[in-house]
Amino acid sequence: MxxxxxxxxxxxxxxxxxxxxxxxxxxxxxxxxxxxxxxxxxxxxxxxxxxxxxxxxxxxxxxxxxxxxxxxxxxxxxxxxxxxxxxxxxxxxxxxxxxxxxxxxxxxxxxxxAAEWFGDIDLNPAQAREAWDATAAMVSSVVPGATLFLSPAATGTNLWALSLPKDLDPDFVTEDIGEEIHRTSGQHHLEHNVLGPNFSTHEDCLPLINPEEQKFITDFASIDGRFMYAALCRELGVGPGRRLNREDTMELMRQDPYLRARIYVKFRVPENWNHVGLFGVRHRNVSDGWYYPNRPGAVGETWADASEVFMAQRAGWMVDPVESVAFMKARPLDTFAQRLIRARERTLAVENVDYDVRAAVASALRSIVIQSIGAFASRGxxxxxxxxxxxxxxxxxxxxxxxxxxxxxxxxPQPLSQRNRPFYRPELAAQVWGRGRARVLDGPGAGGVRTGVLTLPGNSIIGINGDAVYTTHVPQWSLPDDLGGADDGKVGRLRLQGYASGKFQTPATLEARDLLKKRADRNGPQEAYGLFAAQAAQRP
Incomplete structure (x- = not known):
């Protein structure tokens, strides 16, 4: 339908x-x-x-x-x-x-x-109204006939309907696969890796930083993905989905390194591992959310996107594919994402608009993408x-x-309405979320450079928040390519957002971490750019 x-x-x-x-x-x-x-x-x-x-x-x-x-x-x-x-x-x-x-x-x-659309950008009523009108203009400039709805999610799903290729009428996933996705698919990788009240209580999770041993840090870097979700929408798989046993799953994985599938895996953390966990596992008490086993020798099992499975294998983890659900490759979100990427590029190119208003429009476009992806998995x-x-x-x-x-x-309880039923596509949401979790750990940068959490020292990782990384180490790949980094300005790149130096108490709580993030983001990345430039000047 x-x-x-x-x-x-x-x-x-x-x-x-x-x-x-x-x-x-x-x-x-x-x-x-x-x-x-x-x-x-x-x-x-x-x-x-x-x-x-x-x-x-x-x-x-x-x-x-x-x-x-x-x-x-x-x-x-x-x-x-x-x-x-x-x-x-x-x-x-x-x-x-x-x-x-x-x-x-x-x-x-x-x-x-207004924050529903424009995030934490501080706008007065006049600016917010101007940003709303500008967002509407940008959206209609790339999607003829489009307008803004009451929410970013409703706006985005309607943009998807306007952008779906005429020759594509994707099937729904079967009822059993849809229900399975809801039970077994997580969203963002959310983890605080400093021992304290916000660290995981699961025995298979070990902290990477102990504030009793490292009471202070001197550097705090805030890294995040540029319009990340829009970059993850390329050639997703669509329903109805095929169930494959172990043998067929392994054969398909050998044939296709870009497999569109969800795979049920058993895994084992390497004995010499001293880094973040790669697979999210749901707590037995579902309300407790997800944890990421990283204790050397720990074993677990979970459903993961194929991109996560291949990433873990590259990292040297023992991964045993037990079964899978494979989807048919298509382009259900390509045009949708490309149009919003174009709207964002046009927004940033405008010069005769208040900076905060322009930033608010870019934030609104990001909200449309993120909330639309979530809406695909909504059953009311x-x-x-x-x-x-x-x-x-x-x-x-x-x-x-x-x-x-x-x-x-x-x-x-509010069941899914008949009007919204055609927009229920949990397999699309699950694939984007899985790709996001994989890319924040190991992703591509300009010039073939690998970026992500796994390139950083394990004891530098303060936390992961979706496509954001907080660390005591500033990686060179997070810099613009003209400064020797791997950020060429493309969407999906992980880039340095903010940096703070000094003497800070090691953030044992999310609240303390968020305060450092705000401080770093206010500072911006310029100080770190200067440090790398000075180091480069000293090299022979």
Missing amino acids: RPHPWSPRTVPTIWVDYTTGYGYTGTGERVKPKVGERRQKPNLGDLLDTAASYGAERIMLTGKVPAADMGPERRHWLLVKTPGWRADGHWFLAPATGRFVRESTDQKVEVRT RSRTEVVWSAAEVPTQYMSSVQRRGEAFIYKI
Whole structure:
């Protein structure tokens, strides 16, 4: 069943600062908040009233919006009473979305954040509105007839439908393979390799850095992939998928080093290994996520993308393919990715636009790619309802009730709609995620240079966060090629994003690591460039 694009109607929107409530409408009219009596700053109810007074159906918040924290000790910013408005199915995890209905008129208003599109770039309402319009213009310039939807995911999947080759009508994976992908496919490689509260508790995981032995570090490098997911969409495999036994899997692997397949493997960590784990294994308690065995001699078994299997074999791991699901090679995402890459290149080439706005547009294009890939694996998500009395919770949903301050929240499962069914392609998501995990460990650079975590000293790896690497060692390959590195500016290249030098306490927690990352990214890579240039000048 081929996915068909559709055109949404324009949603009247106000762009306002979360703290002050001031901002602009989508047409550029100045917005002044309706603030309740005895308040100097608007609350959420005031912002909803403000939207209603301007005829808006969506509020896009900029500024210091509280983190989407659903922990028991903190109240989510959407979990407040809004007199005259009732909740209509929120999404609490980042990026959070509030849905409200005005009780007197049934007017609906969605509350979203500009960060959903533009990431952590600090924009005021005017800049955010300009970035939105610029993103829409860039998208329509590369995909005729395209427009922006309510979310990056919906925008991207529609762009895919507009970009799917006319001669390609990819089959769905069979129901059993689709269910298997959901049970056995992880997303990003997420790992903190410093001993401490955020290090894995599994016995087959050994820390690479012990802060008790190495109390301080003098260098912190932040490396990440340039528009990485867009570079991983080339010639993916499509359904329905063929199941192969051990013998056929091994034969196919011998014949095709670019096999499009998911492979169930048994593996053993080499006895002399002192580096990160290469395969993600799911904890028995699924809610605990994934761990990456790296203890010498440890054995495990898991499903992995073929790119991960070949990468592990190159690294000297003993890998035994037990069975596989092979897909047919096609180009389901090639045009989609190429068009967004072109939009990004055009964005970065524009010179008469505010730098933050231009960066925001590039971030929005990245959000479209990343969230679209995730949407391919979505089977619908639960609708979260909010009530202020436990008596209001329907009996059939009592098992999902959680209390958050004075509020009670419960979930109503939402099956995949018929309109969204053609966009359910978990095999595409699984392949991109697998390729991403493989490339951050061992990937290509300019001039045939190998890049990635495995080229670094094991005891320098602080952590991995998807396509980002945090390390105490700045590899030369992370530099631009005109400085002797392997970054030629192409999408998918791992490149030095930021660098900080000094005397820093070894980051034993994710919080400490994130602070160093922010510091390094603020600094940028220039100091490291200077160090390598000075070293090169001293060579005979």
